[in-house]
Amino acid sequence: MAPGKRGRISAAITVVCAICAVGVLAIPGGALAAPAPDPGPSGPPASVTVPDPVADAAPATNAELETVRKQLDELYHDAAVATDAYNAAEELAEQQSTEIVGLAKRIVAGQEKLAELKERAGAAARAQYRMGGLPPEAQLMLSNDPRQFLDGAGRILQGERATDKTIADLQQTQDDLELYAKDAAAGWDRLEANRKAKDRAKKQVEKRISAARELESQLAEEEKERLAALERRAAARAQSAWVDTGILDGLSGTATAEGKKAVAYATAQLGKPYEWGAEGPATFDCSGLTSQAWAAAGTPIPRTSQEQWRQLTKVDPADMRPGDLIIYNSDASHVAMYVGDGTMVHSPRPGRTVTLAGAGSMPILGVVRPGA
Structure with missing residues (x-):
């Protein structure tokens, strides 16, 4: 093929083929796949000779434009797959952020409850200290009014039960806070991993769209019109076959x-x-x-x-x-x-x-x- 515009289109297609050979982010089974290795620095591979830009500018043939059309379809398809990966990561990040906010609210509420329970437990301990820690038999012998003692003993029993419940609640709240903290830490790790996956998907989208635009930029306006006509004919053939x-x-x-x-x-x-x-x-x-x-x-x-x-x-x-x-x-x-x-x-x-x-x-x- 003569150099010039046709040569530049051919070289652009060769570069696009090299880009398309690189894997694209996908979501098999809803998971974000790892990115394919970068194909290397931008520009044509070492084996491609860059044509003389001032040489013959013969218009591209229909066969060449059909090759361009198929390459554009492949690039935009790959961009669409990577876009789906990006959108999935974006949606997941929103869900993860909401979960972390919910855990943070639980942690704050748990800390407040823990402070209240500690205060109640401390009050119970101080009350027991004021009673001198004497067993009920000794308190009865020292009491001038057995009825008053029995009434007080009932209140003490209720207080002990309340203290036991306070201690149990205190332990449960501490356990809950530890669980919330672990869940929040794991949530942050997942959010960070998902952010990286989203960044990889973004790069894939931009790389494919950039390659497609570079390929299209090699075409003259008349060639772009012929390419658009080829796209319309291909779509019409597919539609006709479907209707048939x-x-x-x-x-x-x-x-x-x-x-x-x-x-x-x-x-x-x-x-x-x-x-x-x-x-x-x-x-x-x-x-x-x-x-x-x-x-x-x-x-x-x-x-x-x-x-x-x-x-x-x-x-x-x-x-x-x-x-x-x-x-x-x-x-x-x-x-x-x-x-x-x-x-x-x-x-x-x-x-x-x-x-x-x-x-x-x-x-x-x-x-x-x-x-x-």
């Missing part, structure tokens, strides 16, 4: 009142930009849009597409109705909301906005129904 299965012929389910509210919320966001990790109101990622739509309908659902797939009720795509969530890709890395007539609304990827698209324009993993 006859799936729409059997779809007759109507949305519930909550489903209508969720659809209304999602479609009201049309045109708003995609932003990874965002839940609105100005920007959204894919699962941020669906989770906020159902929250607006009064039904909270998990934050990430992977957890939406794992936790929500699965339904046969042939029984799909507006408001249901369509999960895409074998790793559940993308989610959209079905709005009817073979159409879904979703927040696609960086550089795009919330939009309507064919529900079958991407590989469907399955369908889930909130509130089922």
